[in-house]
């Protein structure tokens with residue numbers, strides 16, 4: 001039986017949130033899936049910007065929200081697949097995106113609004129929950145299986 005581990009962080013600024021993403025990235029390997037939950041404007045995209053920086057993707061290609069395009073791919077030593085379920089309402093559309101191929105692929109996947117289709121995520125998924133406590137303060141809980 002593996003242990004569930006929960007780390008709670010407090011972010012006081014957008015830069016803190018990016019830094020937490022950068023730190024988490026150091027512990028990731030291809031095939032890892034980071035599922036992000038937290039409402040509109042919580043800071044999910046900022047956290048993914050940190051992941052990209054930590055994975056060493058090209059800093060000349062800025063990480064922007066894939067809300068409309070649904071998925072962005074960032075090449076690098078460990079590629080990043082950035083997905084967003086916000087606009088998706090049917091599980092079939094999510095599967096059509098090819099999520100399974102991304103999750104098994106040779107990179108790290110980061111998914112915004114993951115809780116909408118939580119059943120798609122396996123037990124090894126790293127869940128990142130961002131809660132807005134104040135204008136600039138966020139409580140960020142990272143759950144992993146050790």
Ligand SMILES: Nc1ncnc2c1ncn2[C@@H]1O[C@H](COP(=O)(O)OP(=O)(O)OP(=O)(O)O)[C@@H](O)[C@H]1O
Pocket residue numbers: 011012013014015016017038039040041042043044045046047065067112135136137138
């Ligand atoms: N501590 C903080 N961490 C993250 N973002 C913060 C923080 N304080 C303020 N913000 C602001 O909150 C917003 C977060 O935006 P971001 O696009 O990352 O959110 P999101 O969760 O991806 O939203 P969406 O659901 O629309 O995709 C930014 O405008 C950012 O400046």
Ligand SMILES: [Mg+2]
Pocket residue numbers: 044045065112
């Ligand atoms: Mg976003």
